[in-house]
Amino acid sequence: MAAPNFFAAETDLIQRHLEALLREAFPPPRAELGKFWECMRYSLLSGGKRFRPVLSLLTAKALGRAVEKALPMAIAVELIHTYSLIHDDLPMLDNDDERRGQPTNHKIFGEAQALLAGDALLTLAFGVLARASSPHVGEAVAALSQAAGPQGMVGGQVLDIGDFSLNEDLVTEIHRRKTGDLIRVAVEGAAILLGAGPKDRESLLQYSNLLGFAFQLADDLQDHDPTKPERVSYIATAGVEATRARLREVSDQAVRQLANLGGAADGLRRMVHFNLERV
Numbered sequence: 001m002a003a004p005n006f007f008a009a010e011t012d013l014i015q016r017h018l019e020a021l022l023r024e025a026f027p028p029p030r031a032e033l034g035k036f037w038e039c040m041r042y043s044l045l046s047g048g049k050r051f052r053p054v055l056s057l058l059t060a061k062a063l064g065r066a067v068e069k070a071l072p073m074a075i076a077v078e079l080i081h082t083y084s085l086i087h088d089d090l091p092m093l094d095n096d097d098e099r100r101g102q103p104t105n106h107k108i109f110g111e112a113q114a115l116l117a118g119d120a121l122l123t124l125a126f127g128v129l130a131r132a133s134s135p136h137v138g139e140a141v142a143a144l145s146q147a148a149g150p151q152g153m154v155g156g157q158v159l160d161i162g163d164f165s166l167n168e169d170l171v172t173e174i175h176r177r178k179t180g181d182l183i184r185v186a187v188e189g190a191a192i193l194l195g196a197g198p199k200d201r202e203s204l205l206q207y208s209n210l211l212g213f214a215f216q217l218a219d220d221l222q223d224h225d226p227t228k229p230e231r232v233s234y235i236a237t238a239g240v241e242a243t244r245a246r247l248r249e250v251s252d253q254a255v256r257q258l259a260n261l262g263g264a265a266d267g268l269r270r271m272v273h274f275n276l277e278r279v
């Protein structure tokens, strides 16, 4: 669940847009599809932190722009994140019964509907982003496709379930693709959509790559249970203390990338601290 007061204005804005999306912008074209819309809504509106879409809005702020301008990227990224969680929970992948303290999508609606809901949310994401009014929309769509597809999140998942011998390098790569790329594109994609200049764009790219890494390190520390060692985890290769030290170091580096954006980037700095405080 989201932490209290976690970017309340931004999360409210995102929540309102996600609710309106399946009700007003893309309503069911006939009554028989109502149950499937319920299946999509179940996962989309089930209390995620909204970490990635908040990042897109904070990127707009950092660039001195209205947060609404980054909404198409924010919503698209959250749709893709939600699809990835629904699919990841399916029996053929992680086979999880619970997510966010509630039954997983397939436990309520069945595997076929859950699979299709994931497909639908992924497809909608590109429709939402393509409708953005920006001369840079094509580049933003391409960046999102790269981050979510076989060279990004899906590729990371394939490496994760593969029968490979793991070393620190491969673990880092799996996390960068599987988790980091979507976090990175939440920031980079918003910067592209808003036509950020090359210097700001480079700073935001470096920041978001480091934040994606820090997010995964924090996740590993948060999930760590010495009685259930995880195969793909920094802790398995580096140990708890070294992982904590790396998290602090990477977080400091992320904040340093924002120097040329001044006070406008304070929200993005707070995100780094929010992530650090999870562990």
Ligand code: GRG
Pocket (backbone or CB within 6 Å): 001, 047, 048, 049, 050, 051, 052, 083, 084, 085, 087, 088, 093, 100, 153, 154, 157, 178, 179, 219
């Ligand atoms: C199935 C194509 C496909 C990809 C799956 C993202 C992913 C790849 C799997 C999810 C498994 C997992 C727990 C990855 C670790 C990082 C992660 C995505 C954590 C969940 O993100 P949060 O904490 O979730 O932002 P909330 O619930 O707040 O939205």
